[in-house]
Amino acid sequence: MTDIDRRGFLRTGLTAATLGVVAGGPLAALSARTADASTMVKRAFSPDYGPLYPVKDHTTGLELLKLPRGFEYVTHGWTGDRMTDGRPTPGAHDGMAAFTPSDALKDRTPAGGAGGAGKGHWTVLVRNHEVGSYRGAFVEPAYNPAAGGGTTSLIFDTRKGEFLESWASLGGTIRNCAGGPTPWGSWLSCEETTEINGSYRHGYVFEVPHDGIGDAKPYKEMGRFSHEAVAVDPETGWVYETEDATPSGFYRFRPKAKGDLAQGGVLEMMTIGASAYTTYKDGTGVAYPEIGWVVIDSPDPGANETSVVRQGIAKGGASFARLEGAWYHDGKIYIVSTSGGPAGQGQVFEYEIAANTMRVLFASPDATVLNNPDNICVSPRGGIVLCEDGSGVEYLHGLTTDGEIFPFAENAVVIPAGGVPGKSVAPGTYTGSEWCGSVFDSRDGGWLFANIQSPGITFAITGPWENGSL
Numbered sequence: 001m002t003d004i005d006r007r008g009f010l011r012t013g014l015t016a017a018t019l020g021v022v023a024g025g026p027l028a029a030l031s032a033r034t035a036d037a038s039t040m041v042k043r044a045f046s047p048d049y050g051p052l053y054p055v056k057d058h059t060t061g062l063e064l065l066k067l068p069r070g071f072e073y074v075t076h077g078w079t080g081d082r083m084t085d086g087r088p089t090p091g092a093h094d095g096m097a098a099f100t101p102s103d104a105l106k107d108r109t110p111a112g113g114a115g116g117a118g119k120g121h122w123t124v125l126v127r128n129h130e131v132g133s134y135r136g137a138f139v140e141p142a143y144n145p146a147a148g149g150g151t152t153s154l155i156f157d158t159r160k161g162e163f164l165e166s167w168a169s170l171g172g173t174i175r176n177c178a179g180g181p182t183p184w185g186s187w188l189s190c191e192e193t194t195e196i197n198g199s200y201r202h203g204y205v206f207e208v209p210h211d212g213i214g215d216a217k218p219y220k221e222m223g224r225f226s227h228e229a230v231a232v233d234p235e236t237g238w239v240y241e242t243e244d245a246t247p248s249g250f251y252r253f254r255p256k257a258k259g260d261l262a263q264g265g266v267l268e269m270m271t272i273g274a275s276a277y278t279t280y281k282d283g284t285g286v287a288y289p290e291i292g293w294v295v296i297d298s299p300d301p302g303a304n305e306t307s308v309v310r311q312g313i314a315k316g317g318a319s320f321a322r323l324e325g326a327w328y329h330d331g332k333i334y335i336v337s338t339s340g341g342p343a344g345q346g347q348v349f350e351y352e353i354a355a356n357t358m359r360v361l362f363a364s365p366d367a368t369v370l371n372n373p374d375n376i377c378v379s380p381r382g383g384i385v386l387c388e389d390g391s392g393v394e395y396l397h398g399l400t401t402d403g404e405i406f407p408f409a410e411n412a413v414v415i416p417a418g419g420v421p422g423k424s425v426a427p428g429t430y431t432g433s434e435w436c437g438s439v440f441d442s443r444d445g446g447w448l449f450a451n452i453q454s455p456g457i458t459f460a461i462t463g464p465w466e467n468g469s470l
Helices: 003-017 025-031 308-314
Strands: 052-056 063-068 072-076 093-099 122-129 149-157 162-173 176-181 186-191 205-209 227-232 239-243 250-255 265-272 291-295 323-329 332-337 347-352 357-363 373-378 384-388 395-399 405-411 435-440 447-452 457-462
Touching: 052 405, 063 072, 063 457, 072 162, 093 186, 093 447, 093 457, 122 176, 122 186, 122 435, 122 447, 149 176, 149 186, 162 186, 162 205, 176 323, 186 227, 227 332, 239 323, 239 332, 265 308, 332 373, 373 435, 384 435, 395 435
Parallel strands: 093 176, 093 435, 176 227, 227 323, 323 373
Antiparallel strands: 052 063, 063 405, 072 457, 093 122, 122 149, 149 162, 176 186, 186 205, 227 239, 239 250, 250 265, 265 291, 323 332, 332 347, 347 357, 373 384, 384 395, 395 405, 435 447, 447 457
């Protein structure tokens, strides 16, 4: 397929994708559902999108994914690829968010792009790199000059189906796993660790502007723990935080000034009922009407001090099993426990902010339904996408309108013995590598971006979204 033909095909697919928006979306139906998890089954494929088939990458020609018919994709930012700032792309791609570019960013001419043409169709991605080594920061300013994690940023033209520019945007951090977008146009990148490297403590939240480079200053009052994801309430500016550990807490940070987290604030941990409740085995439909919050007195504990989660539990805080993904949508926060539920295969919680109530939206009854979900996002049409991080072949999953899980995309990444021309990734089978960073574009939701962590590839997927629940 020529470049012009590819662009034409993708534009056609995108035009179709913008036509149908389901009133209320799948979450509206799912929210009314209280069936026991044992009634849930994993469909072999979406009843609307249909079975998965091998689809060639328009960038390399390799069949890297299996998708429903009508869906296409391009890849970009493979580990080792030179970014437009001259630096090699770091590996271990993870959490990600999409932003509408600022006026300052839209006025620039992306390297390799066609001037400013089509800038009204740009979306900007900020992408985490869960690098755990201390072999040096890949950009300055750096929080810890030895730490190899951080973020990179990319500009994508949704009309052309092309990545235009990329650059390093945060350095000197470690194990940047997930995070979340803010309503004021920045990315909160979270360290999933409590390591201490020399004089540097890790386990913090860092803010990265979508149109520049972060100052690499940690927000210590937001807590020092094994952070995973955050979700911001646009009404209050409060930040809800998850923790990838067991036991883990669910936290909220109330800043002194809305939209200015650098000024500090108060960190709190959720309570359920009157005592330190444990949610580990709760199944679909379990409701928690008695939600409270306790203050964390020492949000930045040292090595020999009481951890944040233990401080919260001592005050009656609720315990979760490895909280990971979090996403704000329509007054609610959707939260993923990777290893919670009756079978230990995952839970999704729904926290309603105004009512201050929470319930288990669903819990996987076994690995054949859903195998350890991780990142989560909600499409503009109201459908849930779950990134799988379990064992065996990994999938991006969606939800039907009645709450059934279905595979939407299968990781089929196999790098042939001779490698890929122009790429530095090693040959091998990567089908067991996790999906992460799923997010729809900031324009009209016609593109779904997602990462496969190893060998480190970013995918941009488009197609007839209006045919199904995503």
